[in-house]
Amino acid sequence: MYTYTEFDEAFVRNRVAQFRGQVNRRLDGSLTEDEFKPLRLMNGLYLQLHAYMLRVAIPYGTLNSGQMRQLAYLADKWDKGYGHFTTRQNIQYNWPKLGDVPDMLDALADVGMHAIQTSGNTIRNVTADHFAGAAADEIEDPRPVAELLRQWSTDHPEFQFLPRKFKIAVTGSPTDRAVTKAHDIGLRMVRNAAGEPGFEVIVGGGLGRTPMIGKVINEFLPKADLLPYCEAIVATYNLLGRRDNKYKARIKITVHENGLDTFRELVDARFAEIRGEFSGVDQKILAGIEAQFAPPPLRQAETTSFEVRYAADPVFRSWADTNLSAHKSADHAIVTVSIKKQGQTPGDATSDQMRLLADIAATHAYDELRISHEQNVILPHVHKSDLPAIYDALASVELATANVGLVSDIIACPGMDYCALATARSIPVAQTIATRFDELKLEHEIGPLKIKISGCINACGHHHVGHIGILGLDRAGVENYQITLGGDGTETAVIGERTGPGFAYDEIVPAIERLIGAYLNIRQSDDETFIETYRRLGMEPFKDALYGESARSGRAHAA
Amino acid sequence: MNIIVQDAGFTPETWSGAIATLDEVADESATAVDVPGDANPDDLADHLDRLALIRIGFASFADGRGFTLARRLRRMGFTGRLRAAGHVLADQYTMARRSGFDEVEIDADLAARQPEEQWRARADVHAHDYQSRLRA
Numbered sequence A: 001m002y003t004y005t006e007f008d009e010a011f012v013r014n015r016v017a018q019f020r021g022q023v024n025r026r027l028d029g030s031l032t033e034d035e036f037k038p039l040r041l042m043n044g045l046y047l048q049l050h051a052y053m054l055r056v057a058i059p060y061g062t063l064n065s066g067q068m069r070q071l072a073y074l075a076d077k078w079d080k081g082y083g084h085f086t087t088r089q090n091i092q093y094n095w096p097k098l099g100d101v102p103d104m105l106d107a108l109a110d111v112g113m114h115a116i117q118t119s120g121n122t123i124r125n126v127t128a129d130h131f132a133g134a135a136a137d138e139i140e141d142p143r144p145v146a147e148l149l150r151q152w153s154t155d156h157p158e159f160q161f162l163p164r165k166f167k168i169a170v171t172g173s174p175t176d177r178a179v180t181k182a183h184d185i186g187l188r189m190v191r192n193a194a195g196e197p198g199f200e201v202i203v204g205g206g207l208g209r210t211p212m213i214g215k216v217i218n219e220f221l222p223k224a225d226l227l228p229y230c231e232a233i234v235a236t237y238n239l240l241g242r243r244d245n246k247y248k249a250r251i252k253i254t255v256h257e258n259g260l261d262t263f264r265e266l267v268d269a270r271f272a273e274i275r276g277e278f279s280g281v282d283q284k285i286l287a288g289i290e291a292q293f294a295p296p297p298l299r300q301a302e303t304t305s306f307e308v309r310y311a312a313d314p315v316f317r318s319w320a321d322t323n324l325s326a327h328k329s330a331d332h333a334i335v336t337v338s339i340k341k342q343g344q345t346p347g348d349a350t351s352d353q354m355r356l357l358a359d360i361a362a363t364h365a366y367d368e369l370r371i372s373h374e375q376n377v378i379l380p381h382v383h384k385s386d387l388p389a390i391y392d393a394l395a396s397v398e399l400a401t402a403n404v405g406l407v408s409d410i411i412a413c414p415g416m417d418y419c420a421l422a423t424a425r426s427i428p429v430a431q432t433i434a435t436r437f438d439e440l441k442l443e444h445e446i447g448p449l450k451i452k453i454s455g456c457i458n459a460c461g462h463h464h465v466g467h468i469g470i471l472g473l474d475r476a477g478v479e480n481y482q483i484t485l486g487g488d489g490t491e492t493a494v495i496g497e498r499t500g501p502g503f504a505y506d507e508i509v510p511a512i513e514r515l516i517g518a519y520l521n522i523r524q525s526d527d528e529t530f531i532e533t534y535r536r537l538g539m540e541p542f543k544d545a546l547y548g549e550s551a552r553s554g555r556a557h558a559a
Numbered sequence B: 001m002n003i004i005v006q007d008a009g010f011t012p013e014t015w016s017g018a019i020a021t022l023d024e025v026a027d028e029s030a031t032a033v034d035v036p037g038d039a040n041p042d043d044l045a046d047h048l049d050r051l052a053l054i055r056i057g058f059a060s061f062a063d064g065r066g067f068t069l070a071r072r073l074r075r076m077g078f079t080g081r082l083r084a085a086g087h088v089l090a091d092q093y094t095m096a097r098r099s100g101f102d103e104v105e106i107d108a109d110l111a112a113r114q115p116e117e118q119w120r121a122r123a124d125v126h127a128h129d130y131q132s133r134l135r136a
């Protein structure tokens, strides 16, 4: 795992001192509220519905136990004993006081963490595959590149006041677990014919009010060209991106309005100018970072204790079947810890839960933890003989829910409960759906299904790429929920399609129940997943389930 | 009276010549030009050798185009004086210098609200700079 160099450490401390000064200068009038706003945003501090919110970066989703304990400490000392993991590998604290924030940032710096560029119109926290370094299907660990991009984008003098926020995601595996096609820049590691590693560069993806799947701007970018090429893209966007309308300011619109070919020509021209500035020092720094991400020395031992428990204990077996993924070493596993017990707020973790996870990581999991964009916590390297002990420890704090990838493993944004922009509640909808299918005991029968919920058109809950997406809107003061079907956030990314008119708050959960009931009736076999059935049969049977067959002719007319 | 901010602090204006608008830049006698944030830097390509001062306007501190314009002009070979003018914050001084600006021009109101020491606190432009570590 990456540890801060002296340079990183001094940088972060200096940044905290600057922010302390900015808070004081806001209080003494040197800075107007308008001027202070982007400065606090650059340091992760939002003003929300009820209070400030501090968004802390978990770079490329990786944490050690000491860092997780510190997150628990912040939750106890400056929040109400919990934190909220987001869909972009951040943790949010919802109740800090302005005057305390510099101390919180210092406490983060004590463990090599920060809140820099977690908001504002700048390059945000770079996200990566949460199974990085552990997945059986990986080409290369994407985190060293993500760390290099972090260093390059941090305080980049040209790019602190972009037209709009800018998000980069990296995956090192052909299976895209980082939703790269829905990012401003998505990087997918590939090899060329000569076997050299490089990137497929995707540009202009994004969800929000105008969802777009990113387009390939470069099929193979050599690894050494990464920083100058990204700099060329962002420099082009900084001059070309629209600043007259906030809703048209993202790079997806810039690429769409100018056309990919024109945009690519401009980027290539900038790249030619910039390339020579990177003489290879960055590649030496990258090599140093790569050495720090060397995998832990995996231990060799019998796995019999796992097999015995697996055979004897059906509850353990169900958890193992659902929450484990293939590790590149056959006697290890990747454990996804669901922090979405049915009925809880997706993404919320208490300080006790964080400390227990830290203890487990320190004792059984080579001191490594990950946060996924699906708002779960991951133990990336676990020897199978440790799984029974881990399971028992998790069960003691209600963290052993066997629902990863299932109907109750819902992504939901904070919505009306916290977010000033929300037009509807999203957390209670997620809670009700999860509880309902738990009562029906249908979760495992239904199988893999991704439900994603956003509380407004900004789509922080990624509803467009949910197999079932739910978007909460406001219709004349009443919450109204639109459903989309068939979305996909992986390497086969697709934006989901709207079913038709929305549903009121008290109708949305029954509507989801009808959809899933229809799926169970029409699937070819128990192995055909919801998304496979949808792809085979299309929208019609699901529309019938939602609106009734009698509505069909009316629909034909309306269409 | 506008104030010029350099690394040493506030200084009076030392440019005494005329400053042309972008439309007038082709005039052979122009040695200084005002460039708005939405300008296309390629329009200046043929005149860079002749110009001694380019002043890039910041209508709002939140509009960061000027930083990329400055970097482009430096990459195109401009070696004269490069000035950021208008609504630029003390907190942006380091960014401006690192993007290729030599100095910042602000009005008296802003200078009163953000006095000299707030700018000088940002004048150590080489400290804590990721960019200079990644390039040679």
Ligand code: SF4
Residues within 6 Å of the ligand: A413, A414, A415, A416, A419, A420, A421, A422, A423, A454, A455, A456, A457, A458, A459, A460, A461
């Ligand atoms: S989708 Fe809307 S309601 Fe939900 S967190 Fe984003 S801005 Fe807030």
